[in-house]
Structure formats: C-alpha cells, structure tokens
Amino acid sequence: MSGPLAPTQASALYQTQTSKFIEAIEVPLGKLNQGLDTKIQDIRKWIGAPDPSTNFTAACNKMTEGTGFWLVNDKKFQEWKSQGGLFWLQGKAGSGKTFLCTTAINTLKGSGKPVFYFYFDSLDSSESKTKYEGLVASLLTQIGTHSKYDHTDVESLYKDNEQGHTKAPAHNMKITIQETLKKCPETQATYIFLDAMDECKNDNQPKVKNLVQDLLMLQNIHIFVTSRHSGFVSTGWNMSLDSLGGNEDILVHINKALTSNESFKGLEEEIQAELLEKADRQIRWVDCQLTSLQELGTKDAIRKALQSLPTTLEDIYDHALKSIHKYHVDEAKHLLQWILFSHQPLTIKNVIEVLAIDLKRQTVNKERNEQLGDNLHKIISSTIVVITQDEDNEKKVQLAHPSVKEFLIERESGHSDKIHVEETLAHIFIAQSCIIYLLHIVQVESVEMAHAKFPLTWYAVHYWAMHVEKVENLDEEITKLVMSLLKFQNHILNEILCWDKPDHDEKESCVASVSSDSALYYASLRGIGVGVIVRLLLAEAEADVNAQGGEYGNSLQAASYRGNERIVKLLVDAGADVNAQGGEYGNALQAAAYRKNEGIVKLLVNAGADVNAQ
Structure with a gap:
C-alpha cells in the first residue's frame, strides 16, 4: 500500500495529473482513437452510452488546486484502495462530493490502475445520466471494450443483437459486465466510481443498488459511491462529510479567491472568518457568497454583506430570483423554462433565438441580442444560470448546480412568485415557441440556409412534438398552432420538418406525405412524441385513417415500422384496416415483424391482422 502524499507533492501532482488526463485520457468516449479496432468502434457506437468524461473534465476545470487530497490520504480510503469493497461518501448538497470523487479518480488513474466511472447528473437534459440504463451502458462501454479486459462477452452481445441492429436490454448489459469482470486475473483490481447517486431517478435507484451489490460479490472489485444519503450496506467504508469537523478544502478555496481578487484586499481575515464559521461544510454555499461579495464596490458594503449572509442555498437562490429586474422577469422565466425542460443542452446561440420569439404576437423578432453571452448575468444571477464551454469550445447555458434545479422545481409558488416554473406550462410554452419559430423560417430559400440562419431550427424540428406530447389536455391556442403547422403548405417547411430523416428515400417520402396533406401519415412516420398529435388529427381534422400513400403505404404500417405501440393502438381504435396492403413491407403486421x-x-x-397475408 502506498503511503499518503505530502502537501507539496499533492499540489504538484494536481497540475500534472489533471492536464495529463484531460488532454490524453479523458477524450470523450464518442471521439474514438483512430487506431481502435473497427469492431470495437462499432460496438461502442451501438451501445450509445452517455459520456461521463464530460462531467469529469468539467469537475477538473472547476476544482480549486490543492483541494481533495485529504481524502486520498485518509486511512479509510487507503484501506479501501488496497482491500477492495464499498466506500460510501455521504454529504449534503454542495458539500463538494463530486470534486472529491474526481480527485480520487485522478489519483488512481495516475497510478495506472483500471478505473471506470459514471456521474449521475440531474442537469443532463437527455436524462440518460439519471437512469440505470445509462449507467450500465456506460460501464459496459468502458469495461467491455477496455484494452486490459476480455472483449469476448461484449462481442457476443453485439452478435446476439443482429450485429448491432437491435438494442440490448439493460439486464443483458449487466450480465455482460459481470461475465467480463469474472475473466479478470485474481491479481487485477477494478475500480468503479459512481458519483451523485441521489441524482439517479428514484425508481431506478433499487436497480443501481442491486448492481453494486452484485458486482461486490466478484473478486478484487473496489466501488466508490457518493450520495446525499447514507450507505445502503452496513459493511465497507463509510464517511460522512456532514460529521467531519475540518474545512480544509473550503479554506483553500476561500484563500485562492481572496488572493486573486483585488476587491477583497485588506478584508481577507474578516471574509475568511465569516465564511468558515457559516459554511457548514458546503463549498457551493461559499462559492455563491464569494460571487455575491465580489460584485460589491466598497469595503463598507462588503462588511455589511458579511453580517447578513443568507444561511442556506435556498435563501441564496430565492434572493437571486427576487433581485431580477422587473424588465427582465419575463426573459428570465422563459430562459428557466427552456433550461429546465429542454431535451438537449442549450447553446448561447439557441438562447439568443429563444429570447427573440414573441408568443403574444406569434412571431420572431428581427433584432437579436448578440451580446447576450456577456450580459446574461444582468438578466439572471450567475448563482442560478451559468455559461460553460465544452470540448468543442461551444458555449452552453445551464443551471449553475443540481441544487438550483431542485430548488426551482420543488419549491412552492409563494416562495418567489414572480419566477415560478410549472412543468406542464413550461412544455406548452416551449412547444408554442418551437412551432412559431418553424412557421417563421419559411422565408428562407433552402433548408441549409434555415439551419445556418436560424440556430434553433434543429431543436424545433426534433422536439416540438415531444413537448406537445408532455401536455395531457391541449387548450385551443396550442391546438390551433399544431394544426396550422401540420396543414401549412410550403416546400421549404416540409423539407425542414423532415430534416431528421437520414435516408434520402425516407426523406423524400416524408416530404411527400406533408406536401400531400397527409399529416396523419407524417405524424405516424415520426414515431415518437406524437400521440397527442395523432389524436388531434383524428378528432379535429377528421383525417382519413386509411389514406394510402408514402413509402409505407399507410399510417398504420408507418407507425408499426417505427415501433410506437401507442400510435398503432390509436390508429387501430380509430378504425385503421389492419390488413391493408401496400407499402414497403406489404402490410402493418409484416412491418412490425420485420422490426421484431x-x-x-x-x-x-x-x-384481426391476417398472419398468413403475403
């Protein structure tokens, strides 16, 4: 067992390890090295796992140099590192668990050990990092295709799923992980880190716990978990940040901020004393206070602020919302609705477009706030919303911390009445915004120009229907908008609506279906997020459920091929002919059978489908 690091060694290691791993090891999983075997590339692409290296890199970039090393030097950690089993790190929101987990990953990777990890992330708009399926897919990708591990089992799983043409169930992926680990030599230790388990969806957590317990039954397995909650197994190593007396990392963080900010000069001891006394081991709370204090212009103002610091993160967020200027309230609310409930991360270009959409006049303003990136903090505090930059140097707009999302969604409306976000209303708002945006861009000369000139086009095309689907009871206003989009006859708009069809023939079929007023066929062809729209077309527009046309012959065959059971049932209940002939597969049953x-x-x-029909 290696001994603990001296403080000077730890500080030096921090710089070399972090830069080394960000530049060399932590390349996003989707960007595979050119030298990788083609089959492994195909397998990784087929699994389609969420990429945890983005979280790792973000944590490395945010961490204050010199923090976290007390953990890897701790006796409990050293014992776990050598003996294996479960290490459970518990701490309240904002206590720095992710930073500590990342430091531990960095340290073990630096010693050349096989390390695999997953960051549960409630801010992930795709939600794949909040689900058990995302976890097992990620671990299978990392472990099953790692150069030091046997690839036989993951290759067999790929083969069993028609060389990657069908998705593997999560249970099968779990078994493959277990079988791969069983083939490891007894002397080879495997380290698995799971950060922020409390950010995993509640109904998925029992599966995650079972996975952890099953993996611990294998030889030489070391699992490190962080969570707000206490451990679910009595055995192993447990550490509660809430019960520890020291504030080593917080002190380092405060001192770094004090020495790098001229406005704090001469107040260092006062600021340090107040923040340390009231921090309650929440580095997030300290960071918010420092951000707030550095906005003040005089020492007297800073001293007064120190005497009336908000006591909790919730108080900080509530104050930030109440401080929004009255002329920015609508913009702030629109922005939060999009950030909270969009299906993809928003770029700064997306946000500029979002704020240009005028729902009342149902248009998109010509003027754009091109300097929004520099002025976003004037609309809403950086304790609520921040701008980040990904590995491709694209600026993204997101919530500042998972605790912000929790605060915005779970708090009662009376807390900060002028900014209250309700999920159903947010989906209605986003759906309306997308439809208005799509109807606005018909002025362009080509699809390519639409995407170049209007950065929100891709999102609006892919997700407008999914937001509509989230609303159980559509009011008259949104119903009219949906119908106007589906009935609007414009060739450019038709092509834009079918932009997400990769195959040329399929795209042509889609364009033809929209152009020929066969909106029901188009909705069925999309496959997801259109159950409400199909119901609207059947009820409001009295669409012909058996209309012929398109690559798949009719709406029922298109929906059967797409695999949307809900839409198939809607069409059948509306009187669709289950034995109608025509289209690519002859009939709906053949299309469904082909897709298994x-x-x-x-x-x-x-x-009543005829199983003998040809």
Missing part, C-alpha cells in the same frame, strides 16, 4: 416488435405484432393480431 412483439408488442405491436400481438396488438395487430388481436385486432
């Missing part, structure tokens, strides 16, 4: 969708096959057979 047992649920839809059963539904069609029960509805």
Whole structure:
C-alpha cells in the first residue's frame, strides 16, 4: 500500500495529473482513437452510452488546486484502495462530493490502475445520466471494450443483437459486465466510481443498488459511491462529510479567491472568518457568497454583506430570483423554462433565438441580442444560470448546480412568485415557441440556409412534438398552432420538418406525405412524441385513417415500422384496416415483424391482422 502524499507533492501532482488526463485520457468516449479496432468502434457506437468524461473534465476545470487530497490520504480510503469493497461518501448538497470523487479518480488513474466511472447528473437534459440504463451502458462501454479486459462477452452481445441492429436490454448489459469482470486475473483490481447517486431517478435507484451489490460479490472489485444519503450496506467504508469537523478544502478555496481578487484586499481575515464559521461544510454555499461579495464596490458594503449572509442555498437562490429586474422577469422565466425542460443542452446561440420569439404576437423578432453571452448575468444571477464551454469550445447555458434545479422545481409558488416554473406550462410554452419559430423560417430559400440562419431550427424540428406530447389536455391556442403547422403548405417547411430523416428515400417520402396533406401519415412516420398529435388529427381534422400513400403505404404500417405501440393502438381504435396492403413491407403486421416488435405484432393480431397475408 502506498503511503499518503505530502502537501507539496499533492499540489504538484494536481497540475500534472489533471492536464495529463484531460488532454490524453479523458477524450470523450464518442471521439474514438483512430487506431481502435473497427469492431470495437462499432460496438461502442451501438451501445450509445452517455459520456461521463464530460462531467469529469468539467469537475477538473472547476476544482480549486490543492483541494481533495485529504481524502486520498485518509486511512479509510487507503484501506479501501488496497482491500477492495464499498466506500460510501455521504454529504449534503454542495458539500463538494463530486470534486472529491474526481480527485480520487485522478489519483488512481495516475497510478495506472483500471478505473471506470459514471456521474449521475440531474442537469443532463437527455436524462440518460439519471437512469440505470445509462449507467450500465456506460460501464459496459468502458469495461467491455477496455484494452486490459476480455472483449469476448461484449462481442457476443453485439452478435446476439443482429450485429448491432437491435438494442440490448439493460439486464443483458449487466450480465455482460459481470461475465467480463469474472475473466479478470485474481491479481487485477477494478475500480468503479459512481458519483451523485441521489441524482439517479428514484425508481431506478433499487436497480443501481442491486448492481453494486452484485458486482461486490466478484473478486478484487473496489466501488466508490457518493450520495446525499447514507450507505445502503452496513459493511465497507463509510464517511460522512456532514460529521467531519475540518474545512480544509473550503479554506483553500476561500484563500485562492481572496488572493486573486483585488476587491477583497485588506478584508481577507474578516471574509475568511465569516465564511468558515457559516459554511457548514458546503463549498457551493461559499462559492455563491464569494460571487455575491465580489460584485460589491466598497469595503463598507462588503462588511455589511458579511453580517447578513443568507444561511442556506435556498435563501441564496430565492434572493437571486427576487433581485431580477422587473424588465427582465419575463426573459428570465422563459430562459428557466427552456433550461429546465429542454431535451438537449442549450447553446448561447439557441438562447439568443429563444429570447427573440414573441408568443403574444406569434412571431420572431428581427433584432437579436448578440451580446447576450456577456450580459446574461444582468438578466439572471450567475448563482442560478451559468455559461460553460465544452470540448468543442461551444458555449452552453445551464443551471449553475443540481441544487438550483431542485430548488426551482420543488419549491412552492409563494416562495418567489414572480419566477415560478410549472412543468406542464413550461412544455406548452416551449412547444408554442418551437412551432412559431418553424412557421417563421419559411422565408428562407433552402433548408441549409434555415439551419445556418436560424440556430434553433434543429431543436424545433426534433422536439416540438415531444413537448406537445408532455401536455395531457391541449387548450385551443396550442391546438390551433399544431394544426396550422401540420396543414401549412410550403416546400421549404416540409423539407425542414423532415430534416431528421437520414435516408434520402425516407426523406423524400416524408416530404411527400406533408406536401400531400397527409399529416396523419407524417405524424405516424415520426414515431415518437406524437400521440397527442395523432389524436388531434383524428378528432379535429377528421383525417382519413386509411389514406394510402408514402413509402409505407399507410399510417398504420408507418407507425408499426417505427415501433410506437401507442400510435398503432390509436390508429387501430380509430378504425385503421389492419390488413391493408401496400407499402414497403406489404402490410402493418409484416412491418412490425420485420422490426421484431412483439408488442405491436400481438396488438395487430388481436385486432384481426391476417398472419398468413403475403
């Protein structure tokens, strides 16, 4: 067992390790090295796992140099490192668990040990980093295709799923991980880190716990978990940040901020004393206070602020919302609705477009706030929303911390009445915004120009229907907007709506279906997020459920091929002919059978589909 690091060694190691791993090891999993075997590339692409290295890199970039080393020097950590088993690190929101986990990952990677990790992330707009399926997919990608581990089992799983043409169930991925680890030599230790387990969806957490317990039954497995909650197993090493007396990392963080900011000169001891006394081991709380204090212009103002510091993160966030200028309230609310409920991270260009959409006049303003990146903090405090930069140097707008999301969603409306976000209303707002945006861009000369000139086009095309689908009862206003989009006859708009069809023939079929007023076929062809829209077309527009046309012949065959059981049932209940002939696969049953969708096959057979039809 290696001994603890001296403080000077730790500080030196921090710089070399962090730069080394960010530049060399932590390349996003999707950007595979050119020398990797083609089959491994195909397998990784097929699994389609969320990329945890983005979280690792973000944490490395945010950490204050010299923090976290007390953990890796701790006796409990050293014992876990050598003996294996479970290490559970518990701490309240904002206590620095992610930074500590990242430091531990860095340290073990620096010693050349096989280290695999996953960051649960409630700010992930795709939600894949909040689900058990995302975890097992990520671990399978990392472990199953690692150069030091046997690839036989993951290759067999790939083969069993028609060389990657069908998705593997999460249970099968878990078994593959276990079988791969069983083949490791007894002397080879495997380290697995799971950060922020409390950010995993509640109904997924039992599966994660079972996975951890099952993996611990294998030889030489070391699992490190961080969470707000206490450990679910009594055995192993448990550490609670809430019960520790020291503030080593917070002190380092405060001193770094004090020495790098001229406005704090002469007040260092006062600021340090007040923040240390009231921090309650929450480095996030300290960071918010420092951000707030450095906005003040005089020493007297800073001293007064130190005597009335908000006591909790919730108080900080509430104050930030109440401080929004009355002329920015609508913009701030619109921005928060998008950030909280969009299906993809928002770029700064997206946000500029979002704030240009005028719902009342149902148009998009010609003027754009091009300097928004420099002025966003004037609209809403950086304790709520921040701008980050990814590995491609693209600026993204996101919530400053998971605790901000929790505060905005779970608090009662009376807390900060002028900024209250309700999920259903947010989805209605985003859906309306997307549709208005799409109807506005018909003025362009080509699809390519639409995407170049209007940066929100891609998002609006892909997700407008999914936001509509989130609303159970559509009011008259949103219903009219949806119908106007589906009935609007414009060739450019038709091509834009079908932009996400990669295959040329499929795209042509989609464009033709929209152009020929067969909106029901188009909705069925999209496959996801259009259940409400199909119901609207059947009820409001009295669409012909058996209309012929398109690559798949009719709406039922298109929906059966796409695999949307809900839409298939809607069409069948509306009187769709389950034995209608035509299209690419002859009939709906053949299309469902080709895609191996047992649920839809059963539904069609029960509805009278002829199993002997050719």
